[in-house]
Amino acid sequence: MYKNVLQNIDNIAIWPVVSFVIFFLFFLCLLWWVFTSDKKFIDTMKQMPLNDGGTKTFVKQPN
Amino acid sequence: MELEKFSYDNKVVKAFIIATVTFGLVGMSVGLLAAIQLFYPIFNFDLQYTTFGRIRPLHTNAIIFAFVGNAMFAGVYYSTQRLLKARMFSDALSWIHFWGWQLIILAAAITLPLGFTSGKEYAELEWPIDIAITLIWVVFAWNMIGTILTRRERHMYVAIWFYIATLVTVAVLHIVNSFEIPVTLFKSYSWYAGVQDALVQWWYGHNAVAFFLTTPFLGLMYYFLPKAANRPVYSYRLSIIHFWSLIFIYIWAGPHHLLYTSLPDWAQSLGVVFSIMLIAPSWGGMLNGLMTLRGAWDKVREEPVLKFMVVAVTAYGMATLEGPLLSLKNVNAIAHFTDWIIAHVHVGGLGWNGFLIFGILYWMVPRMWATKLYSTQLANIHFWLGTLGIIFYALPMYVSGVVQSLMWKEFSPEGFLVYKNFLETTVQVLPLHMLRAIGGGLYLIGAILMTYNLIKTAYAGSFIANEQAEAAPLAKAYSVTSGGWHHRLLEHKPILFTVLALVAILIGGIMEMVPTFLIKSNIPTISSVKPYTSLELHGRDIYIREGCVNCHSQMIRPFRSETERYGEYSKAGEYVYDHPFLWGSKRTGPDLHRLNGKYSNTWHYNHMLAPDAVSTGSIMPAYPWLFEQSIDKSLTSGKIRALRTVGVPYEDGYESQANDDLDKQAAEIVASLKADEIEVMPETEIVALIAYLQRLGKDIKAEKVASSELKTPN
Numbered sequence: 001m002y003k004n005v006l007q008n009i010d011n012i013a014i015w016p017v018v019s020f021v022i023f024f025l026f027f028l029c030l031l032w033w034v035f036t037s038d039k040k041f042i043d044t045m046k047q048m049p050l051n052d053g054g055t056k057t058f059v060k061q062p063n
Numbered sequence: 064m065e066l067e068k069f070s071y072d073n074k075v076v077k078a079f080i081i082a083t084v085t086f087g088l089v090g091m092s093v094g095l096l097a098a099i100q101l102f103y104p105i106f107n108f109d110l111q112y113t114t115f116g117r118i119r120p121l122h123t124n125a126i127i128f129a130f131v132g133n134a135m136f137a138g139v140y141y142s143t144q145r146l147l148k149a150r151m152f153s154d155a156l157s158w159i160h161f162w163g164w165q166l167i168i169l170a171a172a173i174t175l176p177l178g179f180t181s182g183k184e185y186a187e188l189e190w191p192i193d194i195a196i197t198l199i200w201v202v203f204a205w206n207m208i209g210t211i212l213t214r215r216e217r218h219m220y221v222a223i224w225f226y227i228a229t230l231v232t233v234a235v236l237h238i239v240n241s242f243e244i245p246v247t248l249f250k251s252y253s254w255y256a257g258v259q260d261a262l263v264q265w266w267y268g269h270n271a272v273a274f275f276l277t278t279p280f281l282g283l284m285y286y287f288l289p290k291a292a293n294r295p296v297y298s299y300r301l302s303i304i305h306f307w308s309l310i311f312i313y314i315w316a317g318p319h320h321l322l323y324t325s326l327p328d329w330a331q332s333l334g335v336v337f338s339i340m341l342i343a344p345s346w347g348g349m350l351n352g353l354m355t356l357r358g359a360w361d362k363v364r365e366e367p368v369l370k371f372m373v374v375a376v377t378a379y380g381m382a383t384l385e386g387p388l389l390s391l392k393n394v395n396a397i398a399h400f401t402d403w404i405i406a407h408v409h410v411g412g413l414g415w416n417g418f419l420i421f422g423i424l425y426w427m428v429p430r431m432w433a434t435k436l437y438s439t440q441l442a443n444i445h446f447w448l449g450t451l452g453i454i455f456y457a458l459p460m461y462v463s464g465v466v467q468s469l470m471w472k473e474f475s476p477e478g479f480l481v482y483k484n485f486l487e488t489t490v491q492v493l494p495l496h497m498l499r500a501i502g503g504g505l506y507l508i509g510a511i512l513m514t515y516n517l518i519k520t521a522y523a524g525s526f527i528a529n530e531q532a533e534a535a536p537l538a539k540a541y542s543v544t545s546g547g548w549h550h551r552l553l554e555h556k557p558i559l560f561t562v563l564a565l566v567a568i569l570i571g572g573i574m575e576m577v578p579t580f581l582i583k584s585n586i587p588t589i590s591s592v593k594p595y596t597s598l599e600l601h602g603r604d605i606y607i608r609e610g611c612v613n614c615h616s617q618m619i620r621p622f623r624s625e626t627e628r629y630g631e632y633s634k635a636g637e638y639v640y641d642h643p644f645l646w647g648s649k650r651t652g653p654d655l656h657r658l659n660g661k662y663s664n665t666w667h668y669n670h671m672l673a674p675d676a677v678s679t680g681s682i683m684p685a686y687p688w689l690f691e692q693s694i695d696k697s698l699t700s701g702k703i704r705a706l707r708t709v710g711v712p713y714e715d716g717y718e719s720q721a722n723d724d725l726d727k728q729a730a731e732i733v734a735s736l737k738a739d740e741i742e743v744m745p746e747t748e749i750v751a752l753i754a755y756l757q758r759l760g761k762d763i764k765a766e767k768v769a770s771s772e773l774k775t776p777n
Contacts, residue, residue, distance in 0.1 A: 022570060023311060023340075030307050034300045046295040048220040049286050052145035 067215065067536050070529035071144045073431050075157040077526065079137035080424065080431075082165060084514050086133060087420070090125030091507045097122050098500040100684070101651065102493045104675070107684035112176040114684045116610025120187045121175045126412060127185065127275065129168045134420040135279045136164070136203070139226055141427060142286040143207065146223055148216045148534040152209025156202050163199035167192060178608035179249040182643045183264050185271055186240050190251045193241040200237065204230045211557045215534040219557060221302040225282030227557070228310045228564045232274040235568065240267035244705045247698065250604070254709055257638025258325055259580060261646055262318065266575060269317035270568075276411065277379075278310065280419055284352050284376065287423050291368045297354035301347055309344040310564060312337050314571030319390035322399065323620040324646060325635035331392075333575065338390035345383030352376040367442035371422030374450060378414025382407065397472075400616055400650040402492065403464025406457045413453045413506055421449065421513060428517050434524025441516045448509035455502025459495040466492055467650075472624040480627050485653035490680050589636040591766040594711045595758065597721035598728040600702055601694045602755025605748050606645070609686065616647035617656040617759065630657035630760065637763060640711050652683060657760035664732055665739040667753045686749075693746040696722050728754055 100106045100115045107114045144151060151157050170192050174180075180187040188196070207230055211223070240263055242254035253260050289296050296302060318326060318334030353376055356363060363369045385407055389398050398404060429436045436442060470488040473481040482488050595603060606612070619625050621632040633656050638644055662670070666677065672690060674683035700718035707713045729745035732753055736743055743750060 018574070026311060026567075027308060030304060034303050037300070042299045045218060045220060046299045048146060048216075048218075049142075049222070049289045050293070050295060052148070 065535070066533040068531065068533045069150050070531050072140070072151050072154060072157060072528075073526070073530055074528045075151070075154070075161055076137050076141045076427070077431065077528075078161050079133050079140065080428065080517075082133040082161075082168075083130060083137055083420065083424070084510075084517065086125055086129030086168065087417075087510055088507070088514065090122060090130045091503070091510060093118060093125055094122040095500060095503045095507055098496065098503050101682060102496045102500070104682045104684050109685055109687055111178065111609075111686075111688045114609065114686070116613050116684075117176050117178060117180075119613045120180060120184075120610060121172065123185060124171050124175060124187065125168075127271075128171070131276060131412075131416050131420070132164065134416075134423070135229075135275075135283070136160070137427070138283040138287070138420075138423050139207075139279060142222055142283065143210060143226065145532075146216065146220045146286065147210055147214035148532065149210055149214045152206050152213060156206040156209070160199060160202045160206060163195065163202060167195050167199060170195070174249060177249075178610075180607060180610065181243060181251060181253065182607040182612060182645060183240070183253065183260075183267075184612075184648060185268050186237075186264070189249045190241070190243055190245050191248065193237070193243075196237060197234075197241075200230075200234055204234065208557070208561075215536055217537060219560070220285070221296075221299065221306060222282035222286040224306050224560070224564070225278045225285070227561050228306070228568070229274050229279045229282070231561060231565045232270065232278075232310070232314075232568050235565075235572070236267045236270050236274065239572075240264060244709050246701050246705045250698075252702075252705055252709060253643035255642070256710065257641045257644050258327075258635045260642065260644040261321055261324065261638075262326060262330065262576070264644070265320040266314075266317035266572065269320055270314055272411070273313040274310075276416055277313075280416060281305075281309075281348055283423060284348075284372070284419060287419075287426055288352055288355055288372050288376070291366065291372060291422065291426050292356050292359045292362065294355065294359060297351050297357065301351045305344050305348040305351060307567065309341075309348065311567045311571065312341050312344060314568045315575060316341055316390065317575065319395070320648070321646075322390070322392050322395045323622070324618050325633055325638065327635075330575065335390050335392065337571075338387040342384060342387050346380060349376055349380035349383070352379075367436075367439060367446055368422045368426045370443075370446045371418045371425065371449075374446075374453075375415050375418035375422060378410050378418065378453070382411040382415060385410070396620075396622065397468045398464060399620075400648070401464035401467040402460045402495070403468070404649065406460035406464060409456050409460070410453070413449070413456060417506070418449065421445070421510075424513070424517060428520050429524070431530075432521050432524030432526050434520060437516050437519035437523055441512055445509040445512045445516070448505050448512070452502045452504075452506030452509060455505060456499050457502070459498035459502070463492040463495040463499075466495070471628070472622070474624070474627075480624065483628070485628070486678050486680060489651065489682060493682070587634070587636045588639065589634060589762065589766050592637055592639060592762040594640045594706070594713055596728055596754070597699050597703065597725040598751050598754045599758045600706075600755075601699070601725070601748075602751035602753070602758075603645075604702075605689065605694075605752045606755055607643075611655075612645045612647045614647075614649065614651035614683075616650050616654045618646040619654055619656050625654070629654045631763060631767075634763070640706075642706060642709055642711070655756070655759055657763075658756050659759055659761040659764065660757070663739075664735045664753050664757070665741060667756055668736055668741055668743070668749060671749055671752065689749040689752060690743070690747060692748045693744070694748055694751050696725065696746065699725060 096106060096113075097115060097118045100118065111117070140151060140157065167188075171188055174189060174192065175187060179189045181189060186193075207226065211219070211227075243251040244254060245251045255263050285296055285302060315337035316334050318330045319338045320334075322331050322335070324331075353373070356369070356373065359369075363373055388394050389404070389407060398407075425436060425442055467488055470482045470491060471485075475481050617633070619629045619631070619633045626632055637656075670677040671686045673685050674681040675685075699721045703713050703718040703721050726745065729750050732750050733743055733745045
């Protein structure tokens with residue numbers, strides 16, 4: 001039954017292929033983007049939650 | 064550059080925290096009630112407002128949108144302000160958001176027990192509430208984007224990305240899935256029918272898990288876990304890969320909820336492939352979270368906040384491995400429709416969302432009230448009660464799921480079903496359901512302890528409504544320095560970023576939807592499948608109102624164990640007039656798609672009145688009100704018109720004779736009942752419901768008769 005459904009859509013086979021190609025290219029770009037980024041910048045970003053100054057009023061618990 | 068002085072708004076965060084805790088307790092209590100109803104049906108109280116079919120959506124909505132939703136807003140408002148070094152864009156918008164969301168919850172808490180439901184899982188709320196959700200979500204988005212645009216921190220930390228993806232995607236999901244045609248103020252029909260409705264619904268359902276329960280909480284994890292561990296996230300690069308691949312892949316995986324159903328095969332396979340691919344980003348995120356604690360595991364021993372977070376992240380890892388495995392067709396064949404799925408979602412809900420929320424609350428409250436946590440010991444007890452609760456919940460449900468599945472599929476050497484009577488398989492797992500309720504109870508007790516602990520903490524401290532902060536404003540001109548330019552380019556351009564995130568999720572959505580909608584004219588039509596009669600339509604609406612779909616599927620999969628038990632497997636063409644589809648996702652009771660003619664009208668009458676008297680040991684609630692209430696015939700023509708608008712081919716002018724048809728069909732059922740000495744008024748709701756139940760699977764029988772007649776030589 002589903003074969004009929006599939007055959008009635010033009011070029012149905014292209015859909016999964018297009019999907020995969022889009023994702024694959026996207027992922028390659030992503031990897032390139034991430035691994036060529038500046039280390040110093042990455043380190044700054046990493047520290048952001050710790051440097052947000054939001055805990056000044058916190059009374060530190062004794063260790 | 065001169066520093067600007069400003070303050071963070073803690074007041075709205077406090078309000079969201081109070082709402083989180085309150086609705087957490089309510090949602091868990093309602094869940095516990097639902098769990099108990101499944102082994103002591105007396106706890107349905109014979110009241111229409113408290114039957115399982117209405118209580119279960121109340122539980123899921125309360126947990127997802129009230130408990131987890133409010134927690135998300137609390138955490139997002141707290142972290143966004145600090146990460147962007149700016150107060151929320153507008154206090155007015157913050158408060159409209161807060162009160163608007165609570166009003167929506169209130170409306171849900173009233174309408175769901177009253178039986179006003181669209182019948183679509185996790186999107187049960189009726190159309191006026193859907194519109195309100197849209198408006199309040201716009202307010203939230205406006206407030207967030209306004210804050211992002213007026214920020215004092217050039218770059219957006221990865222948590223903010225997750226929040227943006229949440230904002231955009233939830234809006235798209237909610238709007239697409241909520242297309243419906245109103246009939247009355249609290250009754251509407253889904254715009255889509257049958258297979259398409261199912262696909263849209265599970266595209267929504269799956270991605271609601273992704274973008275309401277997962278992405279915002281990953282953002283919160285990336286903010287609060289480093290804070291609690293006092294060390295930066297393990298790998299920021301990994302978090303970037305995590306973000307983009309997660310939002311890109313997640314959106315495709317929805318069809319794995321519909322394996323072996325009447326959904327076209329290619330869509331099912333697409334769902335499976337992307338589900339397996341999802342393991343990579345999910346585990347990347349989990350490892351990133353856990354590795355953040357490297358060298359700090361000694362802290363985990365002492366700090367309840369970290370304990371909760373470690374279990375939360377681990378539960379995330381388990382649930383996101385299990386999900387893809389469940390999407391494999393051979394595993395799904397066993398697990399689907401069983402308690403296994405209930406276990407799976409509760410590992411995610413209790414473990415990931417619940418525990419992360421508890422951890423964040425234990426972290427935020429002492430800081431916002433400038434004090435120490437009232438009792439670390441109590442928090443530790445909460446941790447162990449919660450952990451035991453999860454284990455006591457999940458393990459029995461896994462066992463129950465496997466037991467159910469094996470019993471449903473067991474054949475004798477002679478080739479007959481060993482447990483032909485579905486009820487045997489239900490009764491078998493009741494002890495496991497009792498254990499599950501104990502697990503839920505433990506978890507709830509833990510949450511009550513937390514409430515006490517947090518209240519005592521708040522009373523011991525003094526609340527900082529506006530936390531003072533200072534930061535330099537953003538320089539107007541921003542020059543990109545060498546090295547990593549491409550990266551920064553995106554991170555300091557929130558609008559571009561938002562558009563890209565939208566594109567990422569739309570690609571998946573469109574690829575999945577478009578072919579399915581193209582099929583519209585191509586779904587193999589079955590000529591004998593006709594629109595519901597007016598009486599059946601009323602009956603179907605009662606079926607929707609009572610939430611029958613929560614326990615009964617209408618989808619027979621093409622397995623011998625199912626066709627032997629129920630009859631011919633379900634075809635896509637049978638659902639073309641189903642607005643909404645009622646395939647269901649769980650079989651607490653048997654499938655009903657081939658119910659026609661299986662039992663007499665009298666059987667149904669007696670069964671709905673006292674299920675236990677007809678099927679000894681049944682846990683189905685009784686529905687005595689169906690024998691007292693009457694259908695509203697003045698709505699018939701409106702229903703017909705609405706359905707015609709969405710494509711059901713009722714003839715022009717049918718609405719004027721629909722009630723005559725209704726009376727005629729009702730009279731036949733009344734007469735058949737009278738033959739068994741049952742007196743009933745024709746307008747009574749039970750008559751309409753019987754008409755609908757007897758219609759299920761009737762058309763396909765007519766098709767078989769017609770085709771066999773064709774084949775018979777004259």
